[in-house]
Amino acid sequence: xxxxxxxxxxxxxxxxxxxxxxxxxxxxxxxxxxxxxxxxxxxxxxxxxxxxxxxxxxxxxxxxxxxxxxxxxxxxxxxxxxxxxxxxxxxxxxxxxxxxxxxxxxxxxxxxxxxxxxxxxxxxxxxxxxxxxxxxxxxxxxxxxxxxxxxxxxxxxxxxxxxxxxxxxxxxxxxxxxxxxxxxxxxxxxxxxxxxxxxxxxxxxxxxxxxxxxxxxxxxxxxxxxxxx
Numbered sequence: 001x002x003x004x005x006x007x008x009x010x011x012x013x014x015x016x017x018x019x020x021x022x023x024x025x026x027x028x029x030x031x032x033x034x035x036x037x038x039x040x041x042x043x044x045x046x047x048x049x050x051x052x053x054x055x056x057x058x059x060x061x062x063x064x065x066x067x068x069x070x071x072x073x074x075x076x077x078x079x080x081x082x083x084x085x086x087x088x089x090x091x092x093x094x095x096x097x098x099x100x101x102x103x104x105x106x107x108x109x110x111x112x113x114x115x116x117x118x119x120x121x122x123x124x125x126x127x128x129x130x131x132x133x134x135x136x137x138x139x140x141x142x143x144x145x146x147x148x149x150x151x152x153x154x155x156x157x158x159x160x161x162x163x164x165x166x167x168x169x170x171x172x173x174x175x176x177x178x179x180x181x182x183x184x185x186x187x188x189x190x191x192x193x194x195x196x197x198x199x200x201x202x203x204x205x206x207x208x209x210x211x212x213x214x215x216x217x218x219x220x221x222x223x224x225x226x227x228x229x
Contacts, residue, residue: 011046015054018044023063024077030170033071034064078167092221095168095175100214102165103149107194107210108203109156118155122195125151130190133180142177148191152210155198179217 019034028034035043040051055072058064065075110118125148132141146169153165165172191213197206 011050012053012057015044015046015050016057019054019058020063020078023074028074030074030077033073036071076170092175092178093218095171096179096214096218096221098168099149099172099175100211100218102153102161102168103210103214104207106149106153106156106158106161106165107198107206109158109161110152111198111201111203111206113157114155114198114201118151119195119199122148122151122155122198126191126195138177138180141180142173145176146173152194152198175217179221 019040022028034040037048037051037055040055041048044051055064055066059066059072063074063076063078065073067073114122125144129141129144129148132144149172150162150165150169154162156162191209194206194209194213197209
């Protein structure tokens with residue numbers, strides 16, 4: 001386990017950092033219970049109060065969730081993710097609405113700031129996500145589609161917007177899976193027009209392309225009653 005014994009001052013902050021790093025590195029996946037308080041005390045070499053304060057702080061940020069009588073569970077992989085998960089809850093509609101807000105502006109910025117290298121990477125991801133959807137590989141498709149949209153935001157070279165969007169990746173991936181439809185039941189959602197608009201450095205068209213497909217997902221979720229992710 002990647003938790004080193006803590007020796008320096010500022011014990012609570014150090015324990016917070018160590019627990020946060022362990023979660024970010026996947027030591028305890030989202031939904032999994034972390035070790036008990038006595039186990040953490042032994043592993044970290046600090047007192048119970050220090051561990052308790054660190055866990056309380058991470059629970060406040062949304063990374064951990066303390067369930068009385070059951071244990072403490074990982075809820076998110078970062079503070080941003082935890083905050084956005086609290087904001088969006090589990091409502092698919094709300095996740096899609098937040099996605100629309102971020103992705104439309106992300107697409108507009110990408111159209112003005114992308115590099116040739118950015119564009120090449122986008123097309124590689126686009127080919128992969130289309131292939132995975134056509135093959136019915138839902139889990140792979142959901143992760144690649146989310147990665148594709150994250151890459152579009154990254155192409156805008158706005159660090160804050162990128163971090164905000166990256167913090168929502170778990171909810172975004174879940175929303176992709178929730179709105180997936182097999183190719184033999186519905187037309188594959190293609191993003192060629194979106195990438196073409198980014199290549200053409202047309203922010204208005206890029207924003208419209210990003211907004212239109214999310215409007216379609218929102219309408220479909222309403223029609224089918226799929227309001228939970």
